[in-house]
Amino acid sequence: MADLFDQPGGAAAEPREGSAPRPLADRLRPRHLDEVIGQQGILGPDGPLRTMLDAGTLGSIVFWGPPGVGKTTIARLLADETELEFVQISAIFSGVAELRKVFDAAKQRRRAGQGTLLFVDEIHRFNKAQQDSFLPHMEDGTILLVGATTENPSFELNAALLSRAQVLVLERLSHEELEDLAQRAERDLGRDLPLEPQARQALLDMADGDGRALLNLVEQVMSWRLDAPLDTTFLSQRLTRRVAQYDKSGDAHYNLISALHKSVRGSDPDAALYWFGRMLDAGEDPRYLARRITRMAVEDIGLADPQAQGVCLQGWETYERLGSPEGELAIAQALVYLALAPKSNALYKAYKGARKAAKQTGSLTPPKHILNAPTKLMREQGYGAGYDYDHDAEDAFSGQDYFPEDMERLALYDPVDRGFERDLRKRVDYFARLRRERNDT
Template sequence: MMDLFDTPGEELPASDAPRPLADRLRPRLLADVIGQRQILGPEAPLTVMLKANALGSIIFWGPPGVGKTTIARLLAEETDLKFVQISAIFSGVPELRKVFQAAQNRRDNGQGTLLFVDEIHRFNKAQQDSFLPLMEDGTLVLVGATTENPSFELNAAVLSRAQVLVLERLSADELELLVQRAETEAGRVLPLEAGARRAVLEMADGDGRSLLNLIEQILAWDLQSPIDQRTLSTRLMRRAAVYDKSGDSHYNLISALHKSIRGSDPDAALYWFARMVQGGED
């Protein structure tokens, strides 16, 4: 439901609208979030903040599909803040002004705002600086999400007022829990043999949203019996390996290659080398 100070684009989807599996399985409580125990565990940063009723501005740094948006939304619910989401890709100065004014109006009426900014690193320096006054006076709690290293992509002034929390790719066991939730939601078991089931987890490459998209495709198939890994590979394409030629993935893979060579592990060295070449490395 919208309040008096909502801006266009904040409406919730109609309850009878078609919803992807990833949206239907979105956790309703922080305790339901799969993975990310390093920030959500009993003594982890977010848990400590919430217990002390002192949620501050945060930058979530991590790969796609690991729960950045979901955790931000749940933080707003836990703290009774109005959740507002914008994307740095589509938002400019006029949109920011409207969001800021709405947040100030809410504050005047006794309600706080949690502003979630997806791809926050895409905002330029002036746009990032515009958040500072509202962060300092408590008009809003900023939660930014980025797949890039915040130390390189965000202003020092923003970083000094926010805590950077690192989110990790989901492990195979965590992805399996997600599969089980999807099967419960669907009311049936995925028609996959054991090898094919493991292959689906590998295809997701630690990305929960990607896994749920794969599951949604599989559930749509009209199968009379479980299929094996070979049949699965003809029906689904493996997710492209994440790689960039100058960003975090580039340096992470180079580091892994160097460590494998120094550790005298030829198999690992060849694997990381192949990953880089396949990703387009010179």
């Protein structure tokens, strides 16, 4: 969806009598880049956009960021700064026919000496062929493309398109920036928000970094007829918090599960519970979380605590029996157990090393002494010859080599000195010593 707002300078002219009232977000739209609140990382004196504009070398751009942070507004202002014709389309509603018309019109403008800044909202919604259709027009200067996406361009946009455009990341607005925006709205409306200080902070929290959402909330509050400023309780009863940005198959989903996983790996149960709560609050399926938590048990804890995997499976099974919301507590219990468990990725690394070695060594056969020999022909070929039955050896350990004959022995599993793997470390060292002794004799 297009950014309807962004953060503005002076108030625009009031609508003519008889015309439809203009929304607050539209009235407060900035008229110059230096009026935009936030995004100083790209708009500041040393930011990439300001640098390109000062040098007169503005190229095609993809804006990547959450809703309501100014993608559309900045694109409009770039067109003004460069004296290009601003054309806006949405990938949701545009197809091949619409694109062809846009390109034809841009060619006509170019012949007349007028350039075109084509702003494509939700550009990731275009398929590969549609994205490729932009390339020749970008290369010959027919259009300067500015795309906007809430999804990770690395996954959603073609490499050819990305190679011709610079990706600029727009951040959600900070609490201070939202406060600046609220004050601009108050100046435009000519009065203060009828909120107690804590309620004002709660209103900013409800916007969740989205400037457009904040202006919509401000407009609602200003429309109420109140005898006294509202406190937080009454504000919460009248307004609902903006739904957190979350797409179960999108970038926000992977960001949160990454935060959850790394909090567990970092032995921080409080942070792990916070991200767990964030994902549940956004509507994530608890079964997905149970599966991912079980993966953490085998990937980051492993044999440092052999019970961890069982705790996760028990929590998962408990959820299946109880359902929501009671069963989610069992998953949370497993999560805390994992966060506080000793950590080891020794088995995970050994497994990856084994898979890599298996690929590299191809089809090397096992040594003949450990091959079964159920037939006379196989025995004649030496299958099973020289095999030492470990139970008959001293310490029930023969020390024979079980790797292929043409392959050097690998040391894959290197247990850490934490948790149960302390004991496994002693066993690994014990058998390594016996193996050396048996082979030296």
